[in-house]
Amino acid sequence: MxxxxxxxxxxxxxxxxxxxxxxxxxxxxxxxxxxxxxxxxxxxxxxxxxxxxxxxxxxxxxxxxxxxxxxxxxxxxxxxxxxxxxxxxxxxxxxxxxxxxxxxxxxxxxxxEYFPWEDHRDGPPPVIAGTLAPALAAWAESAPSAAERSHRRQRAAISFGLDGATWNEELTLQRYELLYEAGIVAERLRREGREEAAGAGRAMIADHRRILATAIARLRAKIKYRPVVFELMPPTFTLLQLQRCVEAIAGRTLHKQNFRRLMEQQELVEEAGGATTETLGRPAKLFRFRHAVVEERAFAGTKLPLARS
Amino acid sequence: MxxxxxxxxxxxxxxxxxxxxxxxxxxxxxxxxxxxxxxxxxxxxxxxxxxxxxxxxxxxxxxxxxxxxxxxxxxxxxxxxxxxxxxxxxxxxxxxxxxxxxxxxxxxxxxxEYFPWEDHRDGPPPVIAGTLAPALAAWAESAPSAAERSHRRQRAAISFGLDGATWNEELTLQRYELLYEAGIVAERLRREGREEAAGAGRAMIADHRRILATAIARLRAKIKYRPVVFELMPPTFTLLQLQRCVEAIAGRTLHKQNFRRLMEQQELVEEAGGATTETLGRPAKLFRFRHAVVEERAFAGTKLPLARS
DNA sequence: CACCATATGCTCAAACTGAGTATAGACGAT
DNA sequence: ATCGTCTATACTCAGTTTGAGCATATGGTG
The missing domain is CATH 3.90.79.10 (Nucleoside Triphosphate Pyrophosphohydrolase)
Incomplete structure (x- = not known):
């Protein structure tokens, strides 16, 4: 070379x-x-x-x-x-x-708008069962060999949480690429000069939607082990606002009490004093992000079974 | 634009x-x-x-x-x-x-050879206490303001696990960049036409050592949540060989029993039949990687406190 | 003042993790 | 032949983390 x-x-x-x-x-x-x-x-x-x-x-x-x-x-x-x-x-x-x-x-x-199938905050979105699952099934059945048909069915099931598989929000990119391969998203059809399909989300030019899918997948993964959510929040916020923000990104709902416990035990936030009055019900305390912890702690990734030294 | x-x-x-x-x-x-x-x-x-x-x-x-x-x-x-x-x-x-x-x-x-401070399999390598820690301390003390001095000390302590901080093997890139900034690695000194320092690992041309540091950090992180170790192993192997391979990459030792349990409960490996005779002591069973699981399961990253649907 | 809605706190069981102890099987030395 | 050594594999157990429920606090609204 x-x-x-x-x-x-x-x-x-x-x-x-x-x-x-x-x-x-x-x-x-x-x-x-x-x-x-x-x-x-x-x-x-x-x-x-x-x-x-x-x-x-x-x-x-x-x-x-x-x-x-x-x-x-x-x-x-x-x-x-x-x-x-x-x-x-x-x-x-x-x-x-x-x-x-x-x-x-x-x-x-x-x-x-671009990925309607990615928002599971109100349960699985209807576009999956209504449009994508049938289209993916048809694509799987159109495969030449039995082995390939079975393989396609499995890929679709795992990516989209069909047939009892559990939904994994981090597979955003795989899902988009599967839909592209199956000819379900407009970008693929456009390439081949065919009609655009409806219901598979809004298209973008060139491969911009693929890039956006990459970004979503990365952010969904990152939010779990680095405190990046705070970059999206105003200086002070309530714990529920913070949770809603994470939920918006992850595309699924979180368990409220456990989310709070997690925040508190990780010492990522501290009370900022005051409370919101804007909301109905009991006012929520305001918190702020503890910038110090980012410096104090080196946020490790996941764990390995380490031996003591 | x-x-x-x-x-x-x-x-x-x-x-x-x-x-x-x-x-x-x-x-x-x-x-x-x-x-x-x-x-x-x-x-x-x-x-x-x-x-x-x-x-x-x-x-x-x-x-x-x-x-x-x-x-x-x-x-x-x-x-x-x-x-x-x-x-x-x-x-x-x-x-x-x-x-x-x-x-x-x-x-x-x-x-x-390039990163002697990254291998903690036999405990903290002597190069840290012997060469790097003093050099980093000198660099910290040479800062103009007290605030900056304290900040530098903290960065060094967290990156290298000094002053009671725990070693985090994933910070390979940060450590290299800190040493570069502190003028301890040869690449930095070379740039400024100064003499090369000894004991801070073997240098490479241009920024190749930084790229290698990036790769090590990435691999150390990845090995924890994706089954990529198997790409490094021969078709069949013993569990201890597998563990040694992970340890080599991570630069630290793992708890044997727990490592085995992890492998077995994740069903990543299956017995291949036969055993090694090469080693002393009781022969170890040979295993092979279950390629199927990669397809069956979508290896999720870390977890969030999800609510049931 | 009852009622509603949300915030916050407490409890508990199941699962997971770190780490110890015990047994099994091969080999070599006495 | 037997004992000790070395490594592999199995079992056990306590401390911690996680998922998920129930309970209570605190404001506003009719």
Whole structure:
């Protein structure tokens, strides 16, 4: 593998900016919700991270709390027939607070518009049993061999929690890719010049919806072992607001008492004094995030059965 | 952020190929251990992943079990003074089996050569107390303000498990970056034209050691919630061999009985029949990985306190 | 002032985890 | 032949964590 320069490659950045407002997770879009914000890779910036941060903060007029690299997409056929040149897209996931999301002329769209099957907060959404499950079943049956049919059925069942399998909210990307492979989402049909299907969520240009699926999957996984939720919250909040925010992202409901216990025993929050009066019922205490713990503790991932030293 | 093409960008791929042989984790290198294998981004391949896989398999003459994208590095000053053009490096982490690692003319180096402070299998390595801790303390004391001094001390203590803090094996990248910032690793000193320090591990060209640190951190985290160890094992193995492999990667020892229980209750392995005679003492049963479980189960990440539906 | 809605606290059993002790099977030395 | 050593495998147990219920506090509303 000799070292030689490969030119004529276009590099751009794509940002998935997420916020939770009014109990709904939203993503910043352009082109009336059909694309994620993107732009050329600027040579001027010291680092990718800095360039993107500057650009985002300029656009939202608010500091951006959290930013991490998501994935670099470079498959040959990802842009569809639209572009001839090879494009590499480096995507980032950013988290913004409520106020930031509300302000400015930026377009924010609820991310379940694009993935209606991902919101299980009120139980399994009807689109699964009504549209997706039958379409996936048809796709499975259309396989050439019996082995392949069985394999497809199993993949569909595991991804979508069918046939008694339990729903796993972290499989967002696998689910989207399965629907793409099965020809159920519009992006795939569009590629092949066919009619667009209804009921499989709102489409985006190129592979932007796949990038959004990647972001959702990453955030759903991350929220469980790093205290990133707080990047989405206002300075003070009630525990229920915090729980609602996690639920919005995870797309499922949590056990209230256990969620509280978890927050308290991890010492991630402290009372900020005061209480909300806006809500009905007994007023809830206000809390704030203990920034100190992030520094004090190195948030470990999961555990291995360690031996004592 | 108008759409416009940015040319004159060099894109290349860097592979971190890991294997565990003889209880030591190793990484494939070129240039006598001073660089990771890399090459230009080929436009011909259908996808990044495919291109890299072909190249690696050609080189090692063995199928590559696992391959995932690691990170895309694009900071302006990462290549040092050596290169004028802006380079983007897309790095991948691949796992190879023992045989693959042993065969061929490829150079494999133990990764603890580069990170001697990361191997805690025989307790905290002497290099920490002997070299790193004093150097970090000096660096902390050299800070201009008291607040900064205290902050530096805390960072060092948490990263390296000093002052009673517990060692967290997943912080490999943070530790390397801290040592870089403190001017303790050779890469930093080299940049500034100073003498190279001894005892802080073997250096690599450009930012290759940082990329290796990223790979180690990722693998250490991943091994806990995805069954990727098996990609490093031969077809059949004893449970102790499996444990030694995990220990080699994690850089710490595990509790034997609990490790076994974990393996068995997760049904990740099944008896392959037969036993090893090579070892002293009672022969150990041979096991094989149950590939089926990967398909059957969607390996969830960590847990949230879910409510029943 | 009863009632409603939400917040917060308490309890308990099932599951999981860390870690110890005991037994089994092969080999070599006495 | 037997004993000791070494490793593998099995059993046990207490402390902790988790899932989930019930109970009580505290405000507003009719």
């Amino acid at each position: 000799p070292r030689s320069a490969s030119r004529s490659v276009v590099v751009d950045l794509i940002a998935v900016l997420a916020a939770v407002t009014g109990g709904e997770p939203r993503v910043m879009t352009v082109e009336h919700g059909s694309a994620l914000p993107s732009g050329p890779f600027e040579l001027a910036h010291r680092s990718l991270q800095h360039g993107l941060r500057d650009w985002v903060e300029q656009r939202t007029h608010h500091p951006l709390g959290y930013l991490e690299q998501l994935y670099t997409f470079a498959d040959k056929d990802r842009a569809g027939a639209e572009s001839a040149a090879r494009t590499i897209s480096i995507s980032y996931l950013g988290l913004a607070r409520e106020q930031a999301a509300a302000a400015g002329a930026a377009e924010w769209h609820g991310w379940y | 108008p759409r416009s093409a940015s040319r004159s960008v060099v894109v290349d791929l860097i592979a971190v190929l890991a294997a565990v042989t003889g209880g030591e984790p190793r990484v494939m290198t070129v240039e006598h251990g001073s660089a990771l294998p890399s090459g230009p981004f080929e436009l011909a391949h259908r996808s990044l992943q495919h291109g890299l896989r072909d190249w690696v398999e050609q080189r090692t003459h063995h199928p590559l079990g696992y391959l995932e994208q690691l990170y895309t590095f694009a900071d302006k000053d990462r290549a040092g003074a050596e290169s004028a053009a802006r380079t983007i490096s897309i790095s991948y982490l691949g796992l190879a089996r023992e045989q693959a690692a042993a065969a061929g003319a490829a150079e494999w180096h133990g990764w603890y």
